[in-house]
Amino acid sequence: MNSLTTHDVPPTQAPNRLLDALPITDPDLVARLRRRLDQVEQRLLDVTHGDGTHPAAEATGHLISAGGKRLRPLLALLGAEFGDPSASGVVDAAVITELVHVASLHHDDVMDSAPTRHGVPSVNAQWGNTLAVLTGDLLLARIARLAAELGEGAVRLYADTADRLVRGQLRELSSPPGPEGQPEHHFSVIADKSGSLISASIRLGALQAGAPPEAERALAAFGEHLGSAFQISDDLLDITSERTQSGKQPGTDLAMGVPTLPVILALADTSTAATSAAATELRDLLEYADLSEEPARARALALLRTSPALDQTRAVLADHLRRAHACLTPLPPVPARQALTTLCDALVGRTS
Ligand code: FPP
Ligand code: MG
Secondary structure, rough: OOOOOOOOOOOOOOHHHHHHHHOOOOOHHHHHHHHHHHHHHHHHHHHHHOOOOOHHHHHHHHHOOOOOOHHHHHHHHHHHOOOOOOOOOOOHHHHHHHHHHHHHHHHHHHOOOOOOOOOOHHHHHHHHHHHHHHHHHHHHHHHHHHHHHHOOOHHHHHHHHHHHHHHHHHHHHHHOOOOOHHHHHHHHHHHHHHHHHHHHHHHHHHHOOOHHHHHHHHHHHHHHHHHHHHHHHHHHHHHOOOOOHHOOOOOOHHHOOOOHHHHHHHOOOOHHHHHHHHHHHHHHHHOOOOOOOOHHHHHHHHHHHHHHHHHHHHHHHHHHHHHHHHHHHOOOOOOOOOHHHHHHHHHHHHHH
């Protein structure tokens, strides 16, 4: 099974890369998705730097061309399969989902002064913060314009999703409650930062295709679980992966102090003398050691890899995936339902 990662796909990837990695059995569906994803790609370029020559147009074009595996447009197109996938506005719905994703990562990079994204210089690094802020504003304006053309439902969904993305980011910045409240805090952050847009993507496709409201609701709930599962599997990969598997050195989040579920659970586990001692040593390493240095990072990874927190994290992931599958059960058995099931299975494949 090919493995998937949520971020850091190298540049110049063809937009169909994720589609190619999924064993979708229906050839007509694959051909339709491939055609539509090509249209999405063209539209993304038209919408961002189609008008030309000003520096923000160049920067938005840079963001679109820098890569990304186009998961959200693929989800929007799959959502549309539960209605009329050829309905007008389906491609633009898919375009909106990718633009919101790109805009949110771009804002994240400005906030973090990140030097790169997808292996190429970030807009803030290449053009500076003033242009980066205006580029973000331009993206949001273009999204609003596209959504307005689709109608009130699309505008509302975009507004609600952007609201959740911002609140998720704000909550991540706020001090979490004591150790016992940290898992819940983390779950709510990932639901808003990851689940909200994954859910909105599939929902917007269904909405534009005129899918029945109960299908739209089931797909939205599926997306919430898939989104949280994606983030938790990323959290797991930071601890369990070999560099070649994820494209990212294990312990990268750990070294940067990014809270991940295995770390949060390991720090909170004082149920036995062994887990208590491991939690204390891990806390000391996180507080006092330089985890960008190999010996300290290797020790922290060893503590986490032998911690019950790893299996607890896998159980949370499995629960999200089980619930995602359950959301699909009442939907009609169109080929897109098998494709969505396959997406979940691909997720398990990369972390098991
Ligand atoms: C990346 O997280 C960030 C997000 C998934 C969401 C960021 C949201 C905002 C900045 C709010 C603004 C939203 C809009 C719509 C403009 P990460 O830092 O965990 O992932 P990374 O390792 O890929 O940077
Ligand atoms: Mg970031």
